[in-house]
Amino acid sequence: MTTISATFREQAASLQSKLVSMRRELHRFPELSNEEFETTKRIRAWLTEAGVRLLDLGLPTGVLAEVKGAHPGPTIMLRADIDALPVNEETGLPFASEVPGKMHACGHDFHTTSMIGAAKLLHDHADELHGTVRILFQPAEEQAVGARAVLEAGALEGVSAIFGMHNKPELPVGTVGIRTGPLMASVDRFEIDIFGKGGHAGVPEAVVDPVVVSSAIVTSLQTLVSRNVSPHYSAVVSVCKLQAGSSWNVIPDTAVLEGTVRTFEPEARAIIPDRMKQVVEGVAAGYGAEARLNWTSMLPAVNNDPAMAEIMRRAAEAQGLQVVEAVPTMGGEDFALYQERIPGCFIWMGTGGTEQWHHPRFTLNEDAIAISAALFAEAAVLGLKSIG
Numbered sequence: 001m002t003t004i005s006a007t008f009r010e011q012a013a014s015l016q017s018k019l020v021s022m023r024r025e026l027h028r029f030p031e032l033s034n035e036e037f038e039t040t041k042r043i044r045a046w047l048t049e050a051g052v053r054l055l056d057l058g059l060p061t062g063v064l065a066e067v068k069g070a071h072p073g074p075t076i077m078l079r080a081d082i083d084a085l086p087v088n089e090e091t092g093l094p095f096a097s098e099v100p101g102k103m104h105a106c107g108h109d110f111h112t113t114s115m116i117g118a119a120k121l122l123h124d125h126a127d128e129l130h131g132t133v134r135i136l137f138q139p140a141e142e143q144a145v146g147a148r149a150v151l152e153a154g155a156l157e158g159v160s161a162i163f164g165m166h167n168k169p170e171l172p173v174g175t176v177g178i179r180t181g182p183l184m185a186s187v188d189r190f191e192i193d194i195f196g197k198g199g200h201a202g203v204p205e206a207v208v209d210p211v212v213v214s215s216a217i218v219t220s221l222q223t224l225v226s227r228n229v230s231p232h233y234s235a236v237v238s239v240c241k242l243q244a245g246s247s248w249n250v251i252p253d254t255a256v257l258e259g260t261v262r263t264f265e266p267e268a269r270a271i272i273p274d275r276m277k278q279v280v281e282g283v284a285a286g287y288g289a290e291a292r293l294n295w296t297s298m299l300p301a302v303n304n305d306p307a308m309a310e311i312m313r314r315a316a317e318a319q320g321l322q323v324v325e326a327v328p329t330m331g332g333e334d335f336a337l338y339q340e341r342i343p344g345c346f347i348w349m350g351t352g353g354t355e356q357w358h359h360p361r362f363t364l365n366e367d368a369i370a371i372s373a374a375l376f377a378e379a380a381v382l383g384l385k386s387i388g
Contacts, residue, residue: 005318012374019113019369024095026109030084030102033140036061039082043137050120058153062139067122069129073388077134078376079164080115081108081141090360105362107167117373131384144298147334160387162344163379164335169353173368176316177326177348180309182264184302187332191258191294198253210255211244213289220279228275235263236330262330264301302336305343312345315379
């Protein structure tokens with residue numbers, strides 16, 4: 001493995017300038033979830049130029065490629081996401097977004113070009129592969145619908161394991177965060193409709209004020225975690241929207257609350273909806289109002305398989321990277337849906353950025369592109385041998 005590891009590093013370094021050019025082109029022309037039509041065309045063209053075989057993903061956007069090794073073995077998958085965000089870029093970079101109100105503010109352009117590089121490296125070493133590597137360029141991660149569409153399209157059929165990453169601005173280039181077990185939280189959404197009785201702001205005794213009820217519900221929801229979830233677990237309940245009324249002197253009839261619940265533990269995730277319903281309905285009734293909870297389960301937690309995490313550690317060490325224990329985040333990722341089907345590992349890739357994800361001045365160090373390409377080519381080789 002020492003020889004091929006060194007070869008991957010050298011060949012990835014030689015691809016660096018071309019990969020940077022690709023990344024900057026994607027950055028200049030970002031596309032939102034399920035609108036990645038030109039992005040899809042660009043990825044397909046670049047992979048075809050590299051000689052990588054394209055498969056029919058069966059979706060309007062997104063790309064599925066394959067490198068088939070010369071020797072029999074299992075099939076594993078490398079995954080990148082390709083969509084951008086509705087953010088107006090403020091970086092001032094010479095290759096900043098040319099599309100007003102849209103930006104690659106989460107680094108998916110970096111993920112995409114890194115995996116194109118990995119695909120090229122694997123293609124050039126297909127005669128040494130014991131199995132098949134599929135490379136997925138997934139649409140619509142930001143809306144948490146892309147992975148479901150990919151699964152429904154059957155892209156995971158026959159795949160034994162999956163590997164993916166997210167850039168991490170606070171980690172320096174050359175550093176990889178790897179963790180066994182939960183890394184990113186489950187994501188659920190709630191909406192609470194509150195029904196009161198409106199009227200004149202100067203005659204509050206004649207109304208049932210949904211604004212007051214909403215405020216009481218928001219305060220009461222803060223105890224869901226502290227008094228219902230074990231202190232050994234982690235959970236967050238955030239009310240992110242409170243909408244009511246349209247005038248300064250009219251008490252409205254209704255109000256709406258919206259928010260999200262995040263946790264790493266299935267046990268905590270199972271408890272919260274029922275307790276929230278009890279709190280919401282009970283508080284509203286205490287004020288003479290009615291309330292209805294609408295709950296939407298969106299994503300499970302990203303949960304790294306121990307054996308797959310070990311493969312990533314070995315790959316990172318073979319590439320001479322510094323491995324640190326990945327710090328979990330309450331952010332969500334639909335990569336978790338793949339991990340419900342097959343074992344996988346999702347890592348943090350150090351990119352030495354200046355701002356956090358989704359910030360209008362988000363940037364990253366492009367030196368990490370070739371490093372990431374070599375790392376995932378290495379992980380694919382190790383994965384095929386380990387699983388086979």
